[in-house]
Amino acid sequence: xxxxxxxxxxxAGAFYxxxxxxxxxxxxxxxxxxxxxxxxxxxxxxxxxxxxxxxxGPIAASAYAGLRSTQAFYxxxxxxxxxxxxxxxxxxxxxxxxxATPLGEVAIDREAWxxxxxxxxxxxxxxxxxxxxxxxxxxxFLQTVLDHFSVVPIVVGDTTPERVAHLLxxxxxxxxxxxxxxxxxxxYLPYHQARWRDRSTVEQIERLQGGLAFxxxxxxxxxxxMLLAAQRHHLAPTVLDLRxxxxxxxxxxxxxxxxxxxxxxxxxHVAH
Numbered sequence: 001x002x003x004x005x006x007x008x009x010x011x012a013g014a015f016y017x018x019x020x021x022x023x024x025x026x027x028x029x030x031x032x033x034x035x036x037x038x039x040x041x042x043x044x045x046x047x048x049x050x051x052x053x054x055x056x057g058p059i060a061a062s063a064y065a066g067l068r069s070t071q072a073f074y075x076x077x078x079x080x081x082x083x084x085x086x087x088x089x090x091x092x093x094x095x096x097x098x099x100a101t102p103l104g105e106v107a108i109d110r111e112a113w114x115x116x117x118x119x120x121x122x123x124x125x126x127x128x129x130x131x132x133x134x135x136x137x138x139x140x141f142l143q144t145v146l147d148h149f150s151v152v153p154i155v156v157g158d159t160t161p162e163r164v165a166h167l168l169x170x171x172x173x174x175x176x177x178x179x180x181x182x183x184x185x186x187x188y189l190p191y192h193q194a195r196w197r198d199r200s201t202v203e204q205i206e207r208l209q210g211g212l213a214f215x216x217x218x219x220x221x222x223x224x225x226m227l228l229a230a231q232r233h234h235l236a237p238t239v240l241d242l243r244x245x246x247x248x249x250x251x252x253x254x255x256x257x258x259x260x261x262x263x264x265x266x267x268x269h270v271a272h
Contacts, residue, residue, distance in 0.1 A: 006105065007096035007126065011133045015052040016140060020102040026053060027144045030061035031068065036240040040066055040262040042073070044235055045179035045226055047205070047219075048141075049258035050081060050134040054249040056184065056258045060141060062241035063260035067145040067178075074178045076109050077142055078152045078171045080164070080222040081134030081182030088157025090121025091167060092128040099136070099153065103143045109150035112171055116152075119170075121163060128155040134182040134219070142180075156222045161210055164225020165232070172233070181226050183219025185257030191246040198242060198257035205261060206237050226263070235263040 012018040017026055030053070046063045049056035067074070083092070093113055098105045116122050129135070135153045142149065152171055156164060168179060185198045201216040208227045212220040230237065240260040246252035 005097040007094055007099045007129055009101050009136060010131045011136055012102050015133055015137050018102055023102050023140055024144070026057070027140060030057050031065045031144070033058065034061040034065035036062040036066060038238045038240060040238050040240065040264055042070065042175070043178070043262035043264050044233070045181065045230070045263040047181045047183060047223060047226070047259060047261040048138060049184045049260070050137050050182045051184060051245070051256060051258065053137070055245045055256065056248070058248055059241045059243050059258040059260050063262060064141045064145050066240070066262070071145065071147045073176065074146055074149055075176040076112070076150050076152065076173060076178070078154070078168070078177060078179045079135050079138060079182065080154045080156050080180070081132070082219045082222065083128050083132060083155045083157050084134060085131045086128040088123070088128050088155055090123065090157060090159050090163070091119070092155040092157065093117070093122060093124050094129040094153060095124050095126045096129070099139060099151065101136070101139045101143065103140050106139055106143065107150045109152050112152045116167060116170055119167065121159060128157070129153065138180055138182055156219070159221060161221060161224035161228055164222055165228035168225055168229040169232070179226065181219060181222045183217045183223055185217050185259055186215065187218070187256050188254040191244065191252035191255050194244050194246070194255045194257050198244065198259065202239055202242055202259050202261070206239065208237065230263050234266045236266040238262045238264065
């Protein structure tokens with residue numbers, strides 16, 4: 001069963017390059033060109049987009065570029081995203097014990113993986129993970145900016161913000177645990193309408209205000225759980241980037257919105 005314990009990449013060659021060298025160059029270029037709107041140090045959590053890298057990679061890079069100085073600091077990444085392929089009741093952990101990308105393998109944090117299986121709405125099932133891109137596309141970025149880390153990959157299905165927040169509390173850990181919420185914003189609106197809609201959504205997130213609709217963010221439930229957790233743990237959000245596919249690589253008739261937002265302890269909330 002050894003091979004079955006590795007979840008192979010599903011969208012390499014589609015969402016990002018399958019060739020390791022080409023992937024390294026692409027990510028390196030995006031990180032080097034990233035110009036976040038604000039400067040944030042030592043985030044506890046990030047919201048980042050999950051489209052093909054030519055579309056959303058530069059926006060994700062605005063968040064990940066800030067982690068390069070923390071390479072040896074974060075040792076565990078709790079990764080939550082919506083399900084696009086296989087319906088899930090509650091939450092799905094993979095049965096696989098590592099995730100592979102062209103840049104190598106990332107081990108699952110087995111202690112956390114075992115611990116949260118006592119939750120009534122957490123299932124272990126490879127099917128929701130097999131073709132899911134929302135979590136996978138974050139891994140090459142994380143492999144580039146962090147040294148040695150394990151991951152807790154969770155596909156979020158039909159649940160409530162309160163249940164997401166509860167699971168985040170259980171996985172919160174210490175400062176060495178980073179939480180990454182994978183979500184895009186509006187889908188297929190004209191450029192200027194999308195900019196208006198996404199700005200409104202991001203302002204709602206900045207207020208830590210729930211009630212997000214799925215047409216505002218495909219990862220609405222993971223984000224809303226994060227907002228509840230941020231309130232409990234006194235974290236403040238900082239918008240690092242807000243753009244859409246019309247700004248990066250797509251036409252402007254039907255765009256998809258992307259944001260990167262960092263959450264830091266309120267007393268260390270730094271802007272420039």
